[in-house]
Amino acid sequence: MPHSDHASPSPPPSETFADLPPFPATVPTAPLLCISLQKLLARDPGEEERCWKACCELGFFYLDLHDENADGIGGSLLRDAEQLFEVMKEFFGLEVEEKVKYDFKEQGSYFGYKGYGEGVVDRMGTRDKNEFYNISKDDILGLSEKLPCPPVLDPHRPLYTSYIRSAHALCMLVTSLLSTRLALTPRVRDAGGLQALHNLDARSGDQIRFVKAPPQDLDDGKAVALGEHTDFGSVTVLFNRLGGLQVRLPAHMAAVPPGDVDGGVGAESGLCGHGWAYVRPLPRHCIINLGDALVKFSEGTLRSNIHRVVAPPGEQAKVTRYSLVYFCRPGDAVRLRSLVEGGDGEGEGEEGVTAKEWILRRALGRRTEGGWEKSGGTEEVSLRGGVKR
Ligand SMILES: O=C(O)CCC(=O)C(=O)O
Numbered sequence: 001m002p003h004s005d006h007a008s009p010s011p012p013p014s015e016t017f018a019d020l021p022p023f024p025a026t027v028p029t030a031p032l033l034c035i036s037l038q039k040l041l042a043r044d045p046g047e048e049e050r051c052w053k054a055c056c057e058l059g060f061f062y063l064d065l066h067d068e069n070a071d072g073i074g075g076s077l078l079r080d081a082e083q084l085f086e087v088m089k090e091f092f093g094l095e096v097e098e099k100v101k102y103d104f105k106e107q108g109s110y111f112g113y114k115g116y117g118e119g120v121v122d123r124m125g126t127r128d129k130n131e132f133y134n135i136s137k138d139d140i141l142g143l144s145e146k147l148p149c150p151p152v153l154d155p156h157r158p159l160y161t162s163y164i165r166s167a168h169a170l171c172m173l174v175t176s177l178l179s180t181r182l183a184l185t186p187r188v189r190d191a192g193g194l195q196a197l198h199n200l201d202a203r204s205g206d207q208i209r210f211v212k213a214p215p216q217d218l219d220d221g222k223a224v225a226l227g228e229h230t231d232f233g234s235v236t237v238l239f240n241r242l243g244g245l246q247v248r249l250p251a252h253m254a255a256v257p258p259g260d261v262d263g264g265v266g267a268e269s270g271l272c273g274h275g276w277a278y279v280r281p282l283p284r285h286c287i288i289n290l291g292d293a294l295v296k297f298s299e300g301t302l303r304s305n306i307h308r309v310v311a312p313p314g315e316q317a318k319v320t321r322y323s324l325v326y327f328c329r330p331g332d333a334v335r336l337r338s339l340v341e342g343g344d345g346e347g348e349g350e351e352g353v354t355a356k357e358w359i360l361r362r363a364l365g366r367r368t369e370g371g372w373e374k375s376g377g378t379e380e381v382s383l384r385g386g387v388k389r
């Protein structure tokens with residue numbers, strides 16, 4: 001099936017990040033659709049259709065945050081993201097002995113710090129090559145107990161609150177569009193559709209994530225910083241500035257070939273087989289992707305695509321990579337089961353794990369020796385091409 005309107009136009013030369021080496025034209029890229037936030041907010045039917053298509057076919061798209069209203073959600077998110085990049089740099093610059101005080105794995109929590117190499121990227125138990133710091137939405141909004149927080153991060157709680165509110169609102173814009181398109185059961189629709197399962201004021205696993213990966217050796221052939229995975233929750237909002245994020249394209253979707261074939265594909269070629277293609281970071285955009293919960297709710301109509309983070313391509317591999325994520329997840333008590341008509345989750349029963357159980361198993365499994373097999377998500381549906389079951 002051709003996907004001509006997936007072809008991402010090459011961004012104009014101004015579309016690069018100042019002070020960072022440019023994303024090279026020598027690697028294949030993923031054909032993410034670019035959706036306009038402004039048009040979505042205006043309920044533009046054509047844009048809504050493209051967004052729905054992106055959610056079903058790849059589960060990843062760019063969201064152009066340009067907003068004519070400077071006080072609108074797009075501008076607010078961009079300003080907050082800018083500041084959060086500085087905040088995370090300050091935190092990650094601390095000594096490891098200080099940072100590990102905020103690793104709460106032993107208490108059964110995935111919030112707080114995860115040190116370099118403290119997670120696994122494959123079933124062989126290969127260590128990851130990045131650090132995380134996870135901030136709980138419930139902690140910041142006062143819905144749960146306040147977790148211990150490093151002194152360099154604590155003063156920025158108003159910034160986290162602002163970012164959480166805007167990122168969550170974006171996710172609700174996407175879920176409300178999906179609710180109108182999916183054949184949700186009358187009961188689910190009457191109860192408020194998908195948005196009602198993601199109430200900002202209900203306890204959930206929503207979180208901000210800061211990520212840092214040091215410069216990588218492209219030639220080591222296994223430059224995988226974050227192993228292949230699908231996201232656990234519903235909608236992810238991602239800001240990154242250096243390449244390195246790769247999606248594994250479904251068999252029917254071709255990558256955009258390198259613009260500069262003469263530049264020669266370098267050491268990255270070993271990282272581009274089996275459908276893997278780089279996602280080119282774009283200024284003033286975020287990347288939106290869907291997670292496992294939406295695959296379960298839609299019984300496979302929506303796609304939670306496999307992705308990973310490898311060494312940034314070309315000169316970018318020499319630079320430290322930071323990224324900022326917001327994971328929107330269903331409320332803790334929500335059961336992950338089909339919510340569409342004729343689906344297998346129409347009963348009132350207790351079938352289906354809760355969102356809380358699902359996230360805990362997946363998040364902590366990737367931090368345990370031998371935990372890979374037990375920490376899987378909806379990868380099989382994704383690898384089958386996202387065909388409806
Ligand atoms: O750093 C990135 O670009 C992606 C991070 C990611 O996929 C994740 O944290 O789940």
Ligand SMILES: [Fe+2]
Pocket residue numbers: 229230231307
């Ligand atoms: Fe992810």
